[in-house]
Amino acid sequence: MGRPTNIQGLKLLHDAQQPIIIYGSPGRVQGTLTIQNDSDTKLTVRSIPIQAPKLRSQTLEPLQEIRIFSRMYPSQQSRVTLDFPVDPSTPPGTYQATVQIGDQSQPVQIRISESVELEVEPDIVTVSEKDQKRFEREFVVTNVGNVPMSVGEKWVAALQGSEGMGSQVVQSMKAICQKKQDEGSPSREEGSVQEMLCLVANQQPGPVTLTWKNLTLAPGETQVMKGVIELPDGLQPHRHYFAEFELFSASLLVDIYTNR
Numbered sequence: 551m552g553r554p555t556n557i558q559g560l561k562l563l564h565d566a567q568q569p570i571i572i573y574g575s576p577g578r579v580q581g582t583l584t585i586q587n588d589s590d591t592k593l594t595v596r597s598i599p600i601q602a603p604k605l606r607s608q609t610l611e612p613l614q615e616i617r618i619f620s621r622m623y624p625s626q627q628s629r630v631t632l633d634f635p636v637d638p639s640t641p642p643g644t645y646q647a648t649v650q651i652g653d654q655s656q657p658v659q660i661r662i663s664e665s666v667e668l669e670v671e672p673d674i675v676t677v678s679e680k681d682q683k684r685f686e687r688e689f690v691v692t693n694v695g696n697v698p699m700s701v702g703e704k705w706v707a708a709l710q711g712s713e714g715m716g717s718q719v720v721q722s723m724k725a726i727c728q729k730k731q732d733e734g735s736p737s738r739e740e741g742s743v744q745e746m747l748c749l750v751a752n753q754q755p756g757p758v759t760l761t762w763k764n765l766t767l768a769p770g771e772t773q774v775m776k777g778v779i780e781l782p783d784g785l786q787p788h789r790h791y792f793a794e795f796e797l798f799s800a801s802l803l804v805d806i807y808t809n810r
Contacts (some may be wrong), residue, residue, distance in 0.1 A: 559589025
């Protein structure tokens, strides 16, 4: 960021006894304020100075300015948006700051909320199933949020395939089968259809699992983790399947090709 300037002739329209409230997660802190051009010339405002002793910018430098943009003629007012990131590892809490608008010094409260974010690399893994059902892979896992995160030990994802039935359809069919079984014997025609649907549903492979060591990562911490991907029985030959793991804010796609 460039050096902020204290623009003379600019006036802040805000109750001096009340702080300006800015809030959000570290990746996006937002607020608004209203300013007025009290000078006799047109003003272009590109940033306002800020003092926030306990906050750093996204590049880990002292937070000294907030970028805005407003072009105002004399006596014109403008409501501007404050939208900026801070250090991703900034802990949740309320931080005191001060902005300088012309000759006015105005208190600011910057309220940072919890951010639960994980990055996993690689985010796409391809495996070729022949007789092997268990695959070991290394992953680089980073806590890019601002609170400690337990990355869990075992993750489960539904197996899907372009030539097979969706997991939701299969589960619905199995639920219907169970319900009919609990309610008693259906008619002969209904029984034949039900038997066929239940047979198809029960032949569908189960889920894919991902297992790794359960760790708690501090904000900003990175670990290289060995993960084990396990495929279910019942995969059909010469097919393409896939499974998508939802790992908090991250996702991991496992592409599966069968060639036996």
